[in-house]
Amino acid sequence: MTELVEAVDLTRYFDLGRNQRVHAVENVSLSVGEREIVGLVGESGSGKTTFGKTLVGLHAKSSGVVTFRGEILPQKYHPADFQRLATKMQMIFQDPYSSLNPRMTIGEIISEGLKLHTNLSAGSLKEKVAEWLEQVGLKADHMSRYPHEFSGGQRQRIGIARALILEPEFVVCDEPISALDVSVQAQVINLLGELKERMGLTLLFIAHDLSMVRYVSDRMAVMYLGSLMEVGKADEVYFSPKHPYTEVLIGSNPEADPKLERNRPSTTIQGEIPSPVNVSPGCRFSSRCPKAMDHCHKVTPELIVLKDVDRQVACHLYT
Amino acid sequence: MSDAAIAIETSPALLEVKDLAVEFDTYGGVVKAVRGVGFKVEQGKTLAIVGESGCGKSVTVQSMMGLIPMPPGRITSGTARLRGREVLGRNTIDGKQIRGAEVGMIFQDPMTSLNPTMTIGDQIAEPLQVHKGYSYRRAFDEAIRLLELSKIPEAEKRAKQYPFEFSGGMLQRAMIAMAISCRPSILIADEPTTALDVTIQAQILDLMHDMQRETGMAIILITHDLGVVARMADEVAVMYAGKIVEHGTVSDIFYKSAHPYTLGLKEAMPTNDPSKQHELKPIEGSPPDLFSAPRGCGYCARCPYAMQICEKGHPDSFIVGERHSSCCWLHHEDSTCRPEDLYFRDHG
Numbered sequence: 001m002t003e004l005v006e007a008v009d010l011t012r013y014f015d016l017g018r019n020q021r022v023h024a025v026e027n028v029s030l031s032v033g034e035r036e037i038v039g040l041v042g043e044s045g046s047g048k049t050t051f052g053k054t055l056v057g058l059h060a061k062s063s064g065v066v067t068f069r070g071e072i073l074p075q076k077y078h079p080a081d082f083q084r085l086a087t088k089m090q091m092i093f094q095d096p097y098s099s100l101n102p103r104m105t106i107g108e109i110i111s112e113g114l115k116l117h118t119n120l121s122a123g124s125l126k127e128k129v130a131e132w133l134e135q136v137g138l139k140a141d142h143m144s145r146y147p148h149e150f151s152g153g154q155r156q157r158i159g160i161a162r163a164l165i166l167e168p169e170f171v172v173c174d175e176p177i178s179a180l181d182v183s184v185q186a187q188v189i190n191l192l193g194e195l196k197e198r199m200g201l202t203l204l205f206i207a208h209d210l211s212m213v214r215y216v217s218d219r220m221a222v223m224y225l226g227s228l229m230e231v232g233k234a235d236e237v238y239f240s241p242k243h244p245y246t247e248v249l250i251g252s253n254p255e256a257d258p259k260l261e262r263n264r265p266s267t268t269i270q271g272e273i274p275s276p277v278n279v280s281p282g283c284r285f286s287s288r289c290p291k292a293m294d295h296c297h298k299v300t301p302e303l304i305v306l307k308d309v310d311r312q313v314a315c316h317l318y319t
Numbered sequence: 320m321s322d323a324a325i326a327i328e329t330s331p332a333l334l335e336v337k338d339l340a341v342e343f344d345t346y347g348g349v350v351k352a353v354r355g356v357g358f359k360v361e362q363g364k365t366l367a368i369v370g371e372s373g374c375g376k377s378v379t380v381q382s383m384m385g386l387i388p389m390p391p392g393r394i395t396s397g398t399a400r401l402r403g404r405e406v407l408g409r410n411t412i413d414g415k416q417i418r419g420a421e422v423g424m425i426f427q428d429p430m431t432s433l434n435p436t437m438t439i440g441d442q443i444a445e446p447l448q449v450h451k452g453y454s455y456r457r458a459f460d461e462a463i464r465l466l467e468l469s470k471i472p473e474a475e476k477r478a479k480q481y482p483f484e485f486s487g488g489m490l491q492r493a494m495i496a497m498a499i500s501c502r503p504s505i506l507i508a509d510e511p512t513t514a515l516d517v518t519i520q521a522q523i524l525d526l527m528h529d530m531q532r533e534t535g536m537a538i539i540l541i542t543h544d545l546g547v548v549a550r551m552a553d554e555v556a557v558m559y560a561g562k563i564v565e566h567g568t569v570s571d572i573f574y575k576s577a578h579p580y581t582l583g584l585k586e587a588m589p590t591n592d593p594s595k596q597h598e599l600k601p602i603e604g605s606p607p608d609l610f611s612a613p614r615g616c617g618y619c620a621r622c623p624y625a626m627q628i629c630e631k632g633h634p635d636s637f638i639v640g641e642r643h644s645s646c647c648w649l650h651h652e653d654s655t656c657r658p659e660d661l662y663f664r665d666h667g
Contacts, residue, residue: 181543185587186599187601189601212589254547255591256548257590260591261550273516
């Protein structure tokens, strides 16, 4: 499989002043192959969204590079870069309530990208928007309505239409379903799946619902406090996690099956994700890790490839 | 008085709710948020109320706690008896007695449900001063003990801090400490872990479980997460469009689902059984508009098994097992398709 998007040692800091620095994403290397779906999981505050936004250029990179089809993308996007790259990379945002401009009609929201990037006439713009509204399961006459007239699931579909109308190759889906009810989640997931097949999309699927990520993705990447902990095939990572953090994360995910759920060993860990401000050296997870050794608090483990399985793990247990 | 005494004798249930209906006046008309809900809660047991947003699960428990703003809200019918004592309605509610003392409640969003201008310790001490007449000093010491019980490290220092100094998980612990401060017989948890990460969710659920074992209180757990239900519940009530559509023990609901909506919910979720790989089957459409409550079954517009009768009248509650009931016309003796058939058709 050829790589479509590749991040190498991607880092994004946010300076707070007074010598305080948020290590939101640090030295993350992750590649996404053509037509692949990579799921990115982790607790809130682990840098998933920052990684996604940096990947598509919504944040400037503090260091590291992102390549798209081998081309190195600019460190900081200028308007011309957005103009050029927006037709290739798009993003679907998490909160369908705050990511649509309440003062624009649905037609204006969805067609805005097309207007900027193509020379279509008003008539054909309208046709295209109507076609996309139908594609995402809405009606063409919804075009003249405003976002507040739609439910959460419908708004998420509008967000999907807006991102996909430019027919991008790569889409970052930032928690596209976490604001939705269970019955509607499946609708949106199946819609994304269909569109992926039809358009040959490549997706980075950011979520914290582990069961859903396993279901959706080919590969799964686990992030903690700005660093990658484990990367591998989604099923394999889910059923035989190698990194202690992945074990804890998957063990805490409640299964919708009382017998299974009540009979499995408890993997609850104490404590919470530490602050990402001025992170100390050593493994990011060492403060909560049940298997931490002295070594772990001092030296940051590299992401290494395990020999016998197709898996990358950043943990001293394997070095 | 004598009625209440009889109720205590005959009903083993700690809380019994019957035929509860709640409406709200809005600019758009009257919303019938809860349309005849009934359930029982027993000592030391956990009842989970499951449903989508807008199905009326929060309104149900808020009306019992006297937390519905009236107006615009209105309880149009129903009774809720706690140890045989009526708690519904303005005239019968002695709010202070019920809230905090008899029933503790924790809310979905710990960030906005605590007072930002009071220290955590003072907030936990307040119900003790109000309900138990403790002095401030004694209540504050008790608050520290409760924080320790909720496994908050450095409780003494934390008690003097304000909510903004706490993380989401810690605030939820503080809220649990406050809810159980007066040793309530029921703890109502309205989506207690929805705003939290899975690792923190596991900690909070464990804490609630431990507290229940120690104090023997009953828990009403409101959630939309079937995983949380599987972990915590003894009994489950599935709500849809303001009504309970299925009620049973946790294994009835998960392994012998009798209502098409419950089945639909399970089909719409990915399973983690490696031997089974099923396609996600979404429930098409969206819940009905409760401005004009449907005449028949609220689910019939989305139900793949809907029959003509479903549009015409709301089904009664049919007994399908020892403690298992389902509101669906498929259970009627004249129905050609049995719910067992549905279940086996979908699960091979």
